[in-house]
Every structure is written in C-alpha cells, then in structure tokens.
Amino acid sequence: MFSPANSWRDYSRRLLREDFSAALVVSVLLIPQSLAYALLAGLPPQVGLYASLLPLLAYAFFGSSPVLGIGPVAVLALMISQALGALPAGVSPAEGALVLAVEVGLLMLLAAALRLDALASLLSVPVLHGFETGATLSIALSQLPPLLGSPGTAQLLQFEPTTTLFGVAALTLLVLARRSLSGQAARFAPLVILLLALGLAWGFEVQGRGVAVVGILPPLHLGLALPRLDGEIWSALLPHALLLALMAYVSSLVVAESLARRRGERVDARRELLGLGAANLVAGCSGAMPVASSFSRSVLMHDAGSRSRMTGVFVAVLMGLAAWLLAEPLAWLPKGVLAATILVAVLSGLRLQPYREAWRFSRPEALLMLLVTLTVLAWSLAAALALGVAGSIALLLQRTARPHVALIGRVPGTEHYRNVDRHQVECRADVLGLRIDESLVFTNARSLTDVVQLHVDHHPGTRRVVLLMSPVNSIDFSGLEALRELQTALQRQRVQLDLSEVKGPVLDRLRAGGWQQWFKGQVFLSHHQGMSGD
Incomplete structure (x- = not known):
C-alpha cells in the first residue's frame, strides 16, 4: 500500500x-x-x-x-x-x-x-x-x-x-x-x-x-x-x-x-x-x-x-x-x-487561455481543439472523443508523411554541419550533405526519394550524396525499401549514395534486412569523414 x-x-x-x-x-x-x-x-x-x-x-x-x-x-x-x-x-x-x-x-x-x-x-x-x-x-x-x-x-x-x-x-x-x-x-x-x-x-x-x-x-x-x-x-x-x-x-x-x-x-x-x-x-x-x-x-x-x-x-x-x-x-x-x-x-x-496559445503555436491543433469542444456541446461526448482521436492521428500523419531532409554544410573552421538556411556554412559543389530529421517508417518512407531528388535537381554538379543518419532512431521494412529505391534512382544519374553516423540499432536492422547484398556505398563514422572522403 x-x-x-x-x-x-x-x-x-x-x-x-x-x-x-x-x-x-x-x-x-x-x-x-x-x-x-x-x-x-x-x-x-x-x-x-x-x-x-x-x-x-x-x-x-x-x-x-x-x-x-x-x-x-x-x-x-x-x-x-x-x-x-x-x-x-x-x-x-x-x-x-x-x-x-x-x-x-x-x-x-x-x-x-x-x-x-x-x-x-x-x-x-x-x-x-x-x-x-x-x-x-x-x-x-x-x-x-x-x-x-x-x-x-x-x-x-x-x-x-x-x-x-x-x-x-x-x-x-x-x-x-x-x-x-x-x-x-x-x-x-x-x-x-x-x-x-x-x-x-x-x-x-x-x-x-x-x-x-x-x-x-x-x-x-x-x-x-x-x-x-x-x-x-x-x-x-x-x-x-x-x-x-x-x-x-x-x-x-x-x-x-x-x-x-x-x-x-x-x-x-x-x-x-x-x-x-x-x-x-x-x-x-x-x-x-x-x-x-x-x-x-x-x-x-x-x-x-x-x-x-x-x-x-x-x-x-x-x-x-x-x-x-x-x-x-x-x-x-x-x-x-x-x-x-x-x-x-x-x-x-x-x-480559455490554451485556445489562444494553441492558435499562436499551431492553428490546425487549435482548430481541432475548438472542433472537439463544439462537438461535445452540439452532439455527444462519444463523438467528440472519436473525432479527437481521429483528428490527432490525421495531424500526426500529415506531419510525418513527408520526411524533413535538410541540406547541411560545414561551419567554417569546425567539423560541425548545420542547416544552410539557418547558419553561415561551407558546401562542396560535388558532394551533397543531407540530414534526415526523423525515423524512416511506413508513414514517410515512400517520400524519401522525391525529397532527396529535389535537392539533387537544385545541385546539378552532384556526384555523391551523403545522408547524415544520426537523427534516425528506427527504421522499418518500408524504410529499408525506401533506401534501396533511393540508391537505384541515384545510380541511374551516376550519383553515389553514402551514409554517415548510423546508430547501432538502425544498423542492426539494416543488416537483418540483408542490405549488404545491394548497398553499394560506404558508411562513415562521422559526417565530416563522409564529406571529406572520395
């Protein structure tokens, strides 16, 4: 007790x-x-x-x-x-x-x-x-x-x-x-x-x-x-x-x-x-x-x-x-x-303060909050709960359906790499450094190739793409297939795909999926090594 x-x-x-x-x-x-x-x-x-x-x-x-x-x-x-x-x-x-x-x-x-x-x-x-x-x-x-x-x-x-x-x-x-x-x-x-x-x-x-x-x-x-x-x-x-x-x-x-x-x-x-x-x-x-x-x-x-x-x-x-x-x-x-x-x-x-705070922070979430309240008043509690759960799942899918992939460059004089839109950084013309900012799972994996391809199209001199994988905490079979599809798409353009800073559990899942049989690139311990190596 x-x-x-x-x-x-x-x-x-x-x-x-x-x-x-x-x-x-x-x-x-x-x-x-x-x-x-x-x-x-x-x-x-x-x-x-x-x-x-x-x-x-x-x-x-x-x-x-x-x-x-x-x-x-x-x-x-x-x-x-x-x-x-x-x-x-x-x-x-x-x-x-x-x-x-x-x-x-x-x-x-x-x-x-x-x-x-x-x-x-x-x-x-x-x-x-x-x-x-x-x-x-x-x-x-x-x-x-x-x-x-x-x-x-x-x-x-x-x-x-x-x-x-x-x-x-x-x-x-x-x-x-x-x-x-x-x-x-x-x-x-x-x-x-x-x-x-x-x-x-x-x-x-x-x-x-x-x-x-x-x-x-x-x-x-x-x-x-x-x-x-x-x-x-x-x-x-x-x-x-x-x-x-x-x-x-x-x-x-x-x-x-x-x-x-x-x-x-x-x-x-x-x-x-x-x-x-x-x-x-x-x-x-x-x-x-x-x-x-x-x-x-x-x-x-x-x-x-x-x-x-x-x-x-x-x-x-x-x-x-x-x-x-x-x-x-x-x-x-x-x-x-x-x-x-x-x-x-x-x-x-x-x-009522949370409604104003939510409106400033995220209008879709604020609208969901208001819609749930009105559903309780106009319909029933059960309908409001069902709507709330469905709405939360829909917002989650909307946020995760397209993985955020940031173009990153080296902070001058360091081995640190940051988003080019937020920092003054140095980039190579022939090597494209990209950071995947979320796990690769079925909700977002199929969009990976399209997102990376947009960056490649904006940098026509690219001959290597290095994906910084440190934010990726997990990967499922859909994510594994997305990496295979990305490599195939880049190979057709004579661009090599490399990975850096892959976490141990993610690497274990890749090995369990037999990726050694088809992956042609390299896996670097640090992203700086990946960007420097040829």
Whole structure:
C-alpha cells in the first residue's frame, strides 16, 4: 500500500497524522460532490457515496500516486449519463452503472496485463483540453434547471422561487468563499454552506413548498455482488465503457504526472492502470458508479499534505461514517444547492487561455481543439472523443508523411554541419550533405526519394550524396525499401549514395534486412569523414 521500501512498521505517527489530516480536508469536499455527481449521472445520490468507499481502498492497494483523489468525477458523470441512455428497456440506471463500472475495470486490467499504458498517447493535449472544456460547459448548462427549480431544459427555463433562492444563494456564497477565503477556511466553506442549507430547508420544511430535495437515503448497504449478467446490457454498454476507460485513464494519468513533478516523484503508468482498473471493478461490485481521479481533489490532497496512499484509506473510512451518520439529515438537502456545488466546482477549472496559445503555436491543433469542444456541446461526448482521436492521428500523419531532409554544410573552421538556411556554412559543389530529421517508417518512407531528388535537381554538379543518419532512431521494412529505391534512382544519374553516423540499432536492422547484398556505398563514422572522403 506504500512504496516498496515501506512497511507498516515504517509508517510513523507523523505520517499517519499528516495523511489523516489531508483525508479530513478532502472528505469535506467529497461529501457534497459525491451526491451531486451521482445525480448528474442520472443515478440515486447514495451511488456517489458508495463510489467514495471501497474503490478508494482498491486504488490504495494497487495504484502508485500518493495524492490521486479517486472517486466520482464530473466529466465521467456526464459520460455515464449519456451511456445509460443506451440501456435496453426495463433496465434501471443503477443496474447499468454497475455493469459499466465492471466493464471499465476489466478493460483497464486487460490493458495493464497487455502493457498497453501507451494508450494514453491517443488523446493529445489539445483534444483533452477541448473535450474537458466542452464537457465543463455542457455540465454547467445541465445544472441550470435544477438550480432554478425548472422541470424543463436549459433552452426552456422556468423558475420556482424558493428553489431559485436556495440555489442562487448557495452559488453566491460558494463563489464569495472561493474568492475571499484561503487555507482551512476556504476548504471547509462548502461543507458549512451545505449544513446551513440543510438547516434552513429543515426549519422551513421546504419540501412541502415545491422545493426538490435529495430525499431519504437508504441505509448504508454496499451490496457486494456481481452486476446483472445479461449479454444484451453488456454489449450495449461496451462501446461507452471503452471511451470511459480511455478518458478515465488519460485524465487520471495527466493529473498524477503533473502532481508527481511538483513533488519530485514518478508515476508508474502501468500501476495506474491496475489501480484504476481495480477501483472500477470494485465499484461495480459494491453498488457504485465508474470512478477516476478528480483534479481539484487531487490538488487538495497534495496541498493538504498527503504523504502516502493511506490518505485514500482514511477518506474511505470518513466517507463511510458520513454515509452512516448523515443519511437522515442529507435527505433535506435541496437539489439546487447541489447544482450550485457542481457549477462552482466545474467552472473553476474552465480555462480559455490554451485556445489562444494553441492558435499562436499551431492553428490546425487549435482548430481541432475548438472542433472537439463544439462537438461535445452540439452532439455527444462519444463523438467528440472519436473525432479527437481521429483528428490527432490525421495531424500526426500529415506531419510525418513527408520526411524533413535538410541540406547541411560545414561551419567554417569546425567539423560541425548545420542547416544552410539557418547558419553561415561551407558546401562542396560535388558532394551533397543531407540530414534526415526523423525515423524512416511506413508513414514517410515512400517520400524519401522525391525529397532527396529535389535537392539533387537544385545541385546539378552532384556526384555523391551523403545522408547524415544520426537523427534516425528506427527504421522499418518500408524504410529499408525506401533506401534501396533511393540508391537505384541515384545510380541511374551516376550519383553515389553514402551514409554517415548510423546508430547501432538502425544498423542492426539494416543488416537483418540483408542490405549488404545491394548497398553499394560506404558508411562513415562521422559526417565530416563522409564529406571529406572520395
């Protein structure tokens, strides 16, 4: 449960005190969020509490980050809500959530067993930010009706005066607390506001005045059992589970790595898959919903001084006590107050600066980011994720489809060679020095001959071409065939092809491909030798 070097005997009282203190602070935030995110997913509120119990213990045992706040998450809650719309008739959302959690857990554990932690690269930073921004705005819009007591949608709002009063008052107090308070006061403010709303709702008996409240929570009962084994349900939810698993893993890994850099630690990507997979598997067998890490709770755990994954264990214990002791009072909590909690939580993370930065850096990536955001708002989360992955792959192929080959010359008085477009260099009229700036693989190999030929055409006196291969880290069979084709094309023009500074692994691959049988040029240890030799 700790780092390999630790044991229970090494876990000192000081660490216990710091972890328990951090857990207390995080639990204060997690209580209202657990209820709110369950309602956002279209599930009974107690499901959010259950998602904050045993799943945390599973992650603490298998995960690697000491500050990752596992539990219900706003973006995942919105994805769950859309996924549950695919349920067959007669299946309750709570039953569907259990199947969804188990499927997410099994997919993550399978990915960990197959060492597929590199799947995180499928979602680039622009796609991830565009998706999260779109989801944030979508969540905010979805909370306007419960905030105002409207039975309609965000496009056709109605007002229930008492509910609106509770919701807007809670929203105002939460925003003021976030802006004006700091330290422990800021952390405990949401719980104080929640308790104040509970007291007022109970004192004025608002349920009889048309105000929607959470309602009576059932007694704490985790219901340890397998979810419903129905092939129709499992097959209907599997595509959504794939997207949920990918989003949960990528977003959690980003948070874990970001906080690990602050602490001078490292995160094991495969163990994160194991930890999240185990947490979701346990969630599906304990009456909960799919879980992931929350950025706000994780940062709070870090700032509160969490030292080990025991913090998650203490959070689970405290949440269990809250579910046991507060079930009756929480029944009076107005749903408008929970909507205000969600609005403040999600909008606090809304950032538009990355759009401007991406536009300055790479307009295609900025457009992809914006397109993903608009797809979330206008269509669905699943379509936005699919578009983001496809768009990232398309941009990658566009960048790598034509290898960058630079004409290089010697820096005067040295043996260093640099790009002629960027430096004052010396070039030979009869020997053309070219540098291949990327690996030679199937995505770009077939363009190699065309790119080199353009340089040869601009230097008609060339009788030798020396390719500087030091940037080439790998070569596949397509790359091998591209070199053969290039040599053949140059031979027809009576131009010799030589290579320089070929890395050992690349040379091994060339030898394995039997290139000695057809390669007619020389391989030089340094590019300067290649340019000087005849």
